[in-house]
Amino acid sequence: MLFRPSNLRTAKTLLSCSRIPSSSFLRSYSKTASLQSTYKLVIFDKDGTLTSFDSMWGPWSEYNASKLESFTGKSLSDDIYEYFNYDKHQKRYGKSCVAHDTHEVVKNGILDLMVKKHGFPRVEAKSVFEECWEDIFDVDADGIANKVQPLGNVKHIFESLKNHSIKTAVCSSDQRDSVELAMKILDIEDLVDRTVCGNDPDNTPKPSPENVHMICREMGVDPKETVMVGDTYYDTKMGKTSDCGLVIGIMSGQSDEHDLRDAHHVITNLDEVLPLIIDQKPDGK
Structure with a gap:
């Protein structure tokens, strides 16, 4: 970027x-x-x-959850927010894996969620994930500095x-x-x-x-x-x-x-x- x-x-x-x-x-x-x-x-x-953790990673969570949900046609957002311990209405995180785990660990957690809870074959889930998932500075290039x-x-x-x-x-x-x-x-x-x-x-x-x-x-x-x-x-x-x-x-x-x-x-x-x-x-x- x-x-x-x-x-x-x-x-x-x-x-x-x-x-x-x-x-x-x-x-x-x-x-x-x-x-x-x-x-x-x-x-x-x-x-x-x-x-600030919330100002940076809140928009990122919402963007990626929405994109995965739109792409797959399945209701994934609530489960992703639960996994992240993120309150969309309050725009705040609780104690979250996003705060301490690396991106790869977080991504693997979402893949496991898609496979185990939503029935995606792992190969398909990985393909969808790679198509949709965006890292923090790809999400909103024009406004990221203000976050x-x-x-x-x-x-x-x-x-x-x-x-x-x-x-x-x-x-x-x-x-x-x-x-x-x-x-x-x-x-x-x-x-x-x-x-x-x-x-x-x-x-x-x-x-x-x-x-x-x-x-x-x-x-x-x-x-x-x-x-x-x-x-x-x-x-x-x-x-x-x-x-x-x-x-x-x-x-x-x-x-x-x-x-x-x-x-x-x-x-x-x-x-x-x-x-x-x-x-x-x-x-x-």
Whole structure:
């Protein structure tokens, strides 16, 4: 898909006018102690952490469900929404596989639904699926930039980390085209040192610690000097199992506080992360 510069300008205008939510810590405590001096790397999830999950993936779900239904003549939409845990009327997701699984895993789930619940032969289902299914940036090329809604002052956060010589990475289950375009719209593509995406050949799905360990090796940073920031159980579990020095869960996506129980801190929005990272000891004190 060709990215239209006009969409980027429009999106950046929207970002500059967006209201940033007030700061309010939900939970803050230390579960582990480290004697390192300062953090050297912060790894962020994307959807639900840096950008709104619902504004991006709601239209995508509705478009693909409608297209599959129209093509096959069968009532598939409600079952697809149930599989995604998506409320079409509220335009909101609950805890959803779309938030943490790779595209291939999600696609295979829909194929299984078509075969097992609607009686499609698998070969036919796969053929129909390949004909109809569209990835996020194929759905609405002209308006997609406006669907990338930041969940805080994203560029300021990345600039502040860069100014403190703290490296940054984005680790997402989303596809690379989607991740790179979101970073371009957020105007942080030159501030991110490394991205790991769901369709990368060296990606290992969350909550495996492998992606964190790979990023740390490439950045020359010990995991104990690393911060993991995310909005799902899979993000915070990945941070814990990889032995990150600080794990921050954000109540801005699909999870509640219990889901984020592996985090050292649970906060309500992205703008609360800087005080926890900059000029802090890695035990969060």
